[in-house]
Structures are given as C-alpha cells and as structure tokens.
Amino acid sequence: MKILITGVAGFIGFHLCKKLLNDGYQIIGLDNINSYYDINLKLSRLNELKKAEIKSNSNFIFKKVDLVKKEEIFQIFDEEKPDVIFHFAAQAGVRYSIENPFSYIDSNVTGFMNIIECCRKNKVKSFIFASSSSVYGGNTKIPYSEKDPVDHPISLYAATKRSNELFAHVYSHLYGIPSIGIRLFTVYGPWGRPDMAPFIFTKSIFSGEAIKIFNNGDMNRDFTYIDDVIDALAKLIAKPPVRNNKYDSSKPNPSKSWSNFKIFNIGNSNPIKLMKFIEILENEIGIKAVKEYLPMQPGDVKTTFADTKNIENYIEITNNTSLEKGIKNFINWYKEYYSK
Numbered sequence: 338m339k340i341l342i343t344g345v346a347g348f349i350g351f352h353l354c355k356k357l358l359n360d361g362y363q364i365i366g367l368d369n370i371n372s373y374y375d376i377n378l379k380l381s382r383l384n385e386l387k388k389a390e391i392k393s394n395s396n397f398i399f400k401k402v403d404l405v406k407k408e409e410i411f412q413i414f415d416e417e418k419p420d421v422i423f424h425f426a427a428q429a430g431v432r433y434s435i436e437n438p439f440s441y442i443d444s445n446v447t448g449f450m451n452i453i454e455c456c457r458k459n460k461v462k463s464f465i466f467a468s469s470s471s472v473y474g475g476n477t478k479i480p481y482s483e484k485d486p487v488d489h490p491i492s493l494y495a496a497t498k499r500s501n502e503l504f505a506h507v508y509s510h511l512y513g514i515p516s517i518g519i520r521l522f523t524v525y526g527p528w529g530r531p532d533m534a535p536f537i538f539t540k541s542i543f544s545g546e547a548i549k550i551f552n553n554g555d556m557n558r559d560f561t562y563i564d565d566v567i568d569a570l571a572k573l574i575a576k577p578p579v580r581n582n583k584y585d586s587s588k589p590n591p592s593k594s595w596s597n598f599k600i601f602n603i604g605n606s607n608p609i610k611l612m613k614f615i616e617i618l619e620n621e622i623g624i625k626a627v628k629e630y631l632p633m634q635p636g637d638v639k640t641t642f643a644d645t646k647n648i649e650n651y652i653e654i655t656n657n658t659s660l661e662k663g664i665k666n667f668i669n670w671y672k673e674y675y676s677k
C-alpha cells in the first residue's frame with residue numbers, strides 16, 4: 338500500500354512517516370520546508386527518515402513542493418497513485434495568524450482544496466487530515482466533545498481548520514471519499530515544534546531567559562505525547578469510515594454523519610495546569626525557570642480538554658504516556674540534539 342503524507346518534514350508528519358516506514362509501507366512525503374521555524378530542524382528530520390528508510394528496507398520518496406502549486410500536486414498524485422493520504426501540512430500556530438492571515442488561507446484553505454481534489458480524482462481509499470482542538474474556540478464546556486457545536490472560533494487558524502472539516506464532509510458526501518478529521522490537542526515530544534510552549538520554555542530555561550507565562554499561569558492544556566498520537570493514526574489506516582444509513586438527519590448531531598466521514602478528538606484527556614507543567618520541566622532539566630507573568634493573548638483559550646470516547650470506541654487505544662515520562666523523553670532528545 339502506498340501512503341502519501343503531507344507536512345512530512347514537520348513534527349507530526351515526520352513521526353508518522355518514521356513509524357509507517359518501520360511498518361513496511363511505501364511512503365511519498367511532501368513538504369515545502371518553509372521557514373516558519375528553524376529549517377535545519379526540518380532537514381534533520383528528513384535525514385532521520387532517510388536513515389529509517391534504509392534500516393527498514395522500505396521506500397521513502399520525498400518531494401519538496403508547495404501545496405498551493407496545484408499542477409505540481411496533481412502531477413505527483415497522477416504519477417504516484419497513493420492509496421491513503423495523511424494530510425498534515427498546514428500553517429500551524431494560533432498567535433502567528435494574527436500577524437500573517439494570508440499564510441493560513443494559502444496553505445490551509447487553498448492547499449487543503451488542492452489535496453482533497455486530488456483525492457477525488459484518484460479515488461483514494463482513505464483521506465485522514467489534521468484538524469485541531471482550536472475549533473472548540475470560545476466553548477467553555479469541558480471536556481470538549483465532537484458532539485459540541487463548534488461555531489465560535491476565536492482565531493483564523495481555528496476557522497481554517499473548521500473549514501477543512503466542512504470541505505471534507507462535502508467531498509465524502511458528494512464523491513464518497515472516506516474522510517477522517519483529527520482534532521489534535523497540544524502534541525509534544527522529541528523533534529517537537531520550536532514555536533510551542535514545551536520547546537520555548539525548555540529553550541529559555543536552559544539559556545536562563547525569562548519564560549512568558551500568559552494569563553498569569555491560569556491555563557490548562559491537554560498535553561498529548563507524540564507516540565500516543567502516532568499509534569492511533571497508524572491504526573486508522575485499517576479503518577476507513579463507512580456510510581451510516583441509520584443516521585437521523587431530523588436530529589442533527591455534529592459528531593456523526595450519514596456519509597463516510599468521521600471527526601475524532603485525539604488527546605490525553607487529562608488537562609494539566611500550566612504551572613504544574615513548568616514544574617515538571619524544571620525538575621527534569623534541574624534548573625529553575627525565570628518567570629514573567631503576562632495577560633491572556635488574543636486567540637488563546639484558557640483550557641483544552643479532550644473527550645476521547647469516540648476514538649476509543651473506534652480503534653483500540655493502548656498508549657497513554659504520562660506527562661513525566663513524555664517530558665523526560667523530550668528533554669533527553671533536546672539535550673542530545675542541541676548538545677546541552
């Protein structure tokens with residue numbers, strides 16, 4: 338089976354690709370290696386994938402391409418004819434969308450459209466794409482459930498992710514493309530994203546710079562360890578959604594559809610107080626953080642908390658890595674990679 342992964346030089350795409358190469362799949366990876374964060378980290382991840390390819394004796398083809406280049410993307414699909422698509426390339430980040438709105442429209446709306454059109458033309462077996470916990474927007478009902486209405490996004494990033502879910506529903510309804518949207522909750526771990534709190538805090542603690550603590554630390558995040566996410570994603574390959582003829586459209590339910598379409602939260606379902614998170618980091622690194630307390634940032638939410646019953650009923654979820662263990666793995670990687 339041929340699997341195409343977009344965003345393969347990114348944090349999650351990289352880990353997924355590594356796992357699927359080890360499982361013996363043939364992988365086509367796409368990424369434009371943009372400079373939203375350190376390009377060297379993206380190139381190092383690609384190097385790791387080359388090593389994984391050799392070690393596992395599987396096949397990895399990398400193509401540097403921007404998703405907005407429709408003709409190039411169409412050509413790759415025509416030539417490679419992938420069976421399963423994991424669409425993980427996106428302009429990520431909530432805060433950056435305040436300053437760079439069009440970057441989100443290009444990658445997350447136009448880019449998404451190009452990929453899903455290719456899925457239609459090539460009749461793929463499964464289309465699995467990254468959505469985000471940020472679609473829950475201004476909701477304060479916790480835990481966040483797929484049953485909840487998600488009509489109040491508070492960042493452009495969230496609005497583009499919600500639009501992806503809506504586009505995918507249309508394509509599964511009209512063209513029968515089996516589609517799964519994954520709402521991810523603050524994923525962290527080795528090879529993680531330099532623009533996210535676990536990485537930013539770690540970097541600052543090592544260098545003695547003050548860490549910026551927003552909303553004076555009164556925040557909770559459902560930190561989810563990367564291996565747990567990858568384990569679930571890999572299991573979804575064998576479970577493309579099927580049509581649900583029992584769906585009662587006279588009682589609309591945001592978590593369900595008549596179509597071969599699903600939305601799942603993937604999270605740890607155990608929100609951690611930000612200050613507790615910092616304490617675990619300090620203990621693992623062995624250095625106390627210098628703290629700067631600041632007000633809430635626009636576009637941010639106070640708490641994220643995943644209700645994960647839906648995915649647990651769909652596939653077997655076995656991993657649930659503790660924050661202590663996950664942070665230990667992350668710090669070990671960080672020390673080795675940055676020679677600390």
Ligand SMILES: NC(=O)c1ccc[n+]([C@@H]2O[C@H](COP(=O)([O-])OP(=O)(O)OC[C@H]3O[C@@H](n4cnc5c(N)ncnc54)[C@H](O)[C@@H]3O)[C@@H](O)[C@H]2O)c1
Pocket residue numbers: 343344345346347348349350367368369370371379402403404405424425426427428429430443444448467468469470520521522523524525530
């Ligand atoms: N990491 C998280 O906690 C988290 C949480 C919620 C949702 N997500 C979503 O999961 C997906 C993967 O996230 P990640 O943490 O790996 O992010 P990442 O930024 O590390 O990876 C995204 C990759 O996509 C590539 N890319 C971006 N725009 C592109 C374009 N136009 N053409 C080609 N390549 C492009 C980037 O170069 C990058 O390597 C994203 O869709 C993100 O929105 C992540």
